[in-house]
Amino acid sequence: MASQTNAFTIPKTMKAWVLGGPDELSLVEKPVPEPGRAEVLVRIDAIAVCATDIEIIKHGLPAIIDGGSPFNKGFTPGHEYMGTVVKLGPTVDEFEIGDRITVEVHAGCGRCQRCREGMYTSCLNYGYREKGHRANGFSTDGGFAEYAVNSVNTMVHVPDDMSDEEATLVVTAGTAMYGLDVMGGIIAGEPVVVLGPGPIGLMGVGVAKALGASPVILTGTRERRLEMGKRLGADHVVDVTKEDAVEAVARLTGGKGVHYVLECSGAPNALNEAARMVNRGGRICLAAFPAEPVPVDLAYLVRNNIYVFGIRGEGRSATHRAAALMAQKRFDAKLIHTHTFGLPEVPTAIKYARERIEDAIKVVVKMSAS
């Protein structure tokens, strides 16, 4: 089934950033990839820098190319992008040429047990391209480039009135949504604590509030971020440099504690603190983690029947639900977008995100800004 007329001229080669050794990115010409069955070619219009990109560029992991390190393999990182469908692979009728879309990261193999359960971010054939798995920017080429190939499973339509920059944030909101999903997701009328006002934490506040959680409590150390959390829907913010977070949650919930904590800070003691914020039988989802192994009061977790979940990425089509909330303008994700650069300035964009220059939160690379 060949696609008919195509308004887009697709060149043979494209500009793409590729990873050499650690912290070595270079802008090269690379062939434009061909979409296979159930895949499309996306012209990338904008891409946000994620903390995980910074991790990959410096340390390699969690990216895995051909079963090993991503260094010196011509690999293009970047996974939080949006763009325009410019070519359809065989059998694609879910999208049309010209559609504006945003992406989630993981196209599971679709045939392993986890994929069949909707947990495609934990695909048992992770990195096994021949079996259909893709995780662009992790195990296959990502979005710091002019084009990328995406499985139709990984794409969400973007409404006309959503900007390119905002659309790059859908996957971040989708990750926060997935965190709330795995805890059970029945949060209307329930207090929810979000630890850490990074991008996922701030989107977690927006999503929790949009789903009816009440009150939504956000903890953090930086005033500007907490202020942003309020604008995204936090009913209470706790500056942990001024007040003990556990005591604050007890005060704000009349001593009852909460049923759900979404941990997005990665602070070494976050799990122990979260355990003392939830009530008996409460649930904690870890969406961030400390760099080093940390001591955990397991006896407290067991005695209090506390459930702890970990998530990787944005499973169970959570991205679609997050995109729907954003399309309905239930929270203003744009607030966390702070800086924009062009494609030739990717290293600068990464530097801004890494060093939080001018309190950068989400730095977006926009192709038309090149």
Ligand SMILES: [Zn+2]
């Ligand atoms: Zn990311």
Ligand SMILES: [Zn+2]
């Ligand atoms: Zn799978």
